Amino acid sequence: MLGQKRRCASRAMLAVPLMLLMAVTAGAQVHLNVSKAFGQKVIVAVPLFELEGGTIVDAAAARDVIEFDLGHSGYFSIVENREFVDETEIDDRISGRIAFQEWSALGAEILVKGKIGGDLSEVYVEATIYDLAQGKAIFGRRYVGSREQWRDAVHNISDDIVFKLTGETGIAKTKIAFVSAVTGSKEVYVMDYDGENRRRVTRQDAIAISPDWFPGAEELAYTLIRESRQECRRASISGSGERLTAFPGLNAFVSPSPRGDEMLMSLSKDGNPEIYRLRADGSDPRRLTFGRSTESSPCWSPDGRRVAFVSDRAGVPQIYVMGASGGTPRRVTLQGNYNTSPDWSPKGELIVYTSRISGTFQICTVDVETGETIRLTSGAGQKEDPSWARDGRHVVYSVKQGGKTDLYMIDIYELEPVRLTSGAGDYLSPAWSD
Amino acid sequence: MRKNLALAACLFAVFAMLALSGCGSKEEVMADPTEDLGTTEDVGAISGDDLPLADVSDDTIYIEPASSVFADIYFEFDQYNILPQDEAVLQRIANWLRENDQVRVMIEGHCDERGTNEYNMALGEQRALAARRYLVGLGVGAARLGTVSYGEEQPLDPRSSEDAWSKNRRAHFVVSE
Numbered sequence: 114m115l116g117q118k119r120r121c122a123s124r125a126m127l128a129v130p131l132m133l134l135m136a137v138t139a140g141a142q143v144h145l146n147v148s149k150a151f152g153q154k155v156i157v158a159v160p161l162f163e164l165e166g167g168t169i170v171d172a173a174a175a176r177d178v179i180e181f182d183l184g185h186s187g188y189f190s191i192v193e194n195r196e197f198v199d200e201t202e203i204d205d206r207i208s209g210r211i212a213f214q215e216w217s218a219l220g221a222e223i224l225v226k227g228k229i230g231g232d233l234s235e236v237y238v239e240a241t242i243y244d245l246a247q248g249k250a251i252f253g254r255r256y257v258g259s260r261e262q263w264r265d266a267v268h269n270i271s272d273d274i275v276f277k278l279t280g281e282t283g284i285a286k287t288k289i290a291f292v293s294a295v296t297g298s299k300e301v302y303v304m305d306y307d308g309e310n311r312r313r314v315t316r317q318d319a320i321a322i323s324p325d326w327f328p329g330a331e332e333l334a335y336t337l338i339r340e341s342r343q344e345c346r347r348a349s350i351s352g353s354g355e356r357l358t359a360f361p362g363l364n365a366f367v368s369p370s371p372r373g374d375e376m377l378m379s380l381s382k383d384g385n386p387e388i389y390r391l392r393a394d395g396s397d398p399r400r401l402t403f404g405r406s407t408e409s410s411p412c413w414s415p416d417g418r419r420v421a422f423v424s425d426r427a428g429v430p431q432i433y434v435m436g437a438s439g440g441t442p443r444r445v446t447l448q449g450n451y452n453t454s455p456d457w458s459p460k461g462e463l464i465v466y467t468s469r470i471s472g473t474f475q476i477c478t479v480d481v482e483t484g485e486t487i488r489l490t491s492g493a494g495q496k497e498d499p500s501w502a503r504d505g506r507h508v509v510y511s512v513k514q515g516g517k518t519d520l521y522m523i524d525i526y527e528l529e530p531v532r533l534t535s536g537a538g539d540y541l542s543p544a545w546s547d
Numbered sequence: 548m549r550k551n552l553a554l555a556a557c558l559f560a561v562f563a564m565l566a567l568s569g570c571g572s573k574e575e576v577m578a579d580p581t582e583d584l585g586t587t588e589d590v591g592a593i594s595g596d597d598l599p600l601a602d603v604s605d606d607t608i609y610i611e612p613a614s615s616v617f618a619d620i621y622f623e624f625d626q627y628n629i630l631p632q633d634e635a636v637l638q639r640i641a642n643w644l645r646e647n648d649q650v651r652v653m654i655e656g657h658c659d660e661r662g663t664n665e666y667n668m669a670l671g672e673q674r675a676l677a678a679r680r681y682l683v684g685l686g687v688g689a690a691r692l693g694t695v696s697y698g699e700e701q702p703l704d705p706r707s708s709e710d711a712w713s714k715n716r717r718a719h720f721v722v723s724e
Contacts, residue, residue, distance in 0.1 A: 299700070320697070320700050320701075322664070322668065322698070322700070323665065323668075336668075338695065338696075338697060338700065341653040341655060341693070341695045341721050342653075342693075342695055343695055343696065361693055361694070362672060362675075362676070362693070362694045362695065362696075363668075363669070363672045363694075363696060365668050365669070365672075365696070366665065366668070366669075379669065381672050381676060381694065384676070385676065386669050386672050386673065386676075407669045407670070407672075407673055408669075409665070409666065409668070409669035410665055410666070410669070423666065423669070429625075430666055451662075451663075451666075453662075453663045453665055453666040454663055454665045454666070467663050467665075474663060497663050497664060497665070498663070498664065498665060541664065542664065542665075
């Protein structure tokens with residue numbers, strides 16, 4: 114129980130969580146045995162967070178965030194009947210103890226009890242996670258930050274729950290970069306992975322395209338088209354930026370390496386669009402492909418030793434893989450006549466890409482080793498620009514339908530698209546941070 | 548082989564220009580077949596007595612305004628090869644550029660909305676490069692011809708129709724001194 118309240122004295126942000134309770138389970142790092150793919154989901158009850166101090170933050174919103182996070186993690190399902198959950202929680206608060214059997218009777222296996230409080234300058238969020246079958250707390254966490262950071266605090270708790278209970282890295286703290294033209298010019302924006310906290314990154318008043326993250330979720334590389342020239346730029350989400358390349362012709366499809374010290378691009382400075390590998394500051398371009406076809410959209414394998422890219426050497430765009438220093442490419446997409454926009458899973462051998470199927474762009478994966486192809490999306494609407502989350506399980510992509518483009522994410526094991534954006538304007542070219 | 552093609556294209560260019568100008572002020576060019584056909588500036592020194600064009604002075608040749616020369620050229624869906632109907636446009640551009648050798652041109656490649664955003668960025672560059680290669684083949688210095696792809700970012704016609712798409716699949720020429 115969260116009997117005693119410990120205020121974090123430091124106003125330093127959320128980087129250092131305070132552990133309230135140590136894990137009770139003896140030495141076990143992973144509390145539950147949740148299978149990665151199609152395993153049965155663990156059922157979680159999330160009662161309304163307790164409010165302490167001034168009502169700075171909406172306690173109901175905090176619960177919504179944690180339910181969205183856990184419900185879309187792939188490992189958990191949420192007890193749906195909120196009325197019963199709320200009644201049980203009220204009983205708990207009146208009695209001052211946790212009625213484990215009552216919670217279990219709702220079908221729950223895990224209980225997440227949260228508190229949120231603070232004042233205008235500082236907000237804290239804490240949660241204790243209980244194993245209902247054992248009637249024990251598993252762990253507790255508390256995060257402190259500025260008032261605007263309460264969502265980050267809740268996302269942190271979600272990722273802690275995923276990691277403690279499954280051993281997998283969650284995605285609740287990740288961000289998605291995208292392009293929007295709501296101001297009239299195409300600019301790069303960043304939002305939390307759940308579509309909240311949208312903020313503008315670039316102010317170039319031109320055409321920004323194809324953002325991609327450097328490791329660490331603080332900096333992006335992108336291409337800017339301005340006054341009949343392309344350049345590749347780096348932008349920090351705090352607002353600073355600099356030019357990385359401005360070669361004649363194409364300066365496109367920049368892809369920072371997994372270690373962040375290099376990047377891949379397509380350049381046409383030597384007369385034809387080819388794949389080049391450069392230092393992260395844009396210097397020392399080394400050409401990796403040699404031919405007369407169109408080489409575009411390079412991306413790294415997670416170990417940085419291979420490169421996937423698009424080539425029309427067979428007459429139509431297909432996806433190929435080669436060594437990160439070049440060599441003979443091997444074609445990996447063998448179905449369809451228009452396969453573009455590859456992104457390599459951070460967890461292994463799957464490449465996600467856009468495939469034209471019966472005149473409509475759909476999102477597919479192909480296994481680099483086996484060649485097995487799986488289609489993730491269906492139906493009307495042009496789906497483009499897929500990008501993996503760091504869990505190698507979720508993919509974000511854009512869907513153009515009815516003249517408007519929005520971002521969706523999909524769990525490759527569940528295949529139920531979740532819309533992340535709404536409101537005016539188009540949301541294009543998403544890139545998921547690590 | 549490629550070199551021969553380029554040379555042939557170059558010669559063809561000159562002959563085509565001579566043919567086009569045959570009935571106008573540049574008749575004198577034909578009078579001296581030993582002239583170096585590689586440079587058109589040589590036709591400038593002509594006697595002015597019977598020039599039919601009032602606004603052309605003795606020692607200048609008539610130069611078309613850039614705006615009427617640099618017409619867009621168009622492409623088939625998903626393709627970047629130069630179409631036969633655009634060869635005359637490129638020919639006129641090459642002629643004009645040879646007569647205006649201080650001018651640089653940025654060639655913009657554009658696509659319709661039907662490809663993926665990402666691949667269209669590569670396709671647009673190939674369209675610009677195809678126009679550039681063609682002009683270089685006609686004798687225009689490669690250093691004067693830049694390329695940039697706009698992908699599908701700047702359609703001329705934003706509608707979703709065959710008519711709009713065919714207008715949007717284009718190379719556009721931007722002239723700068």
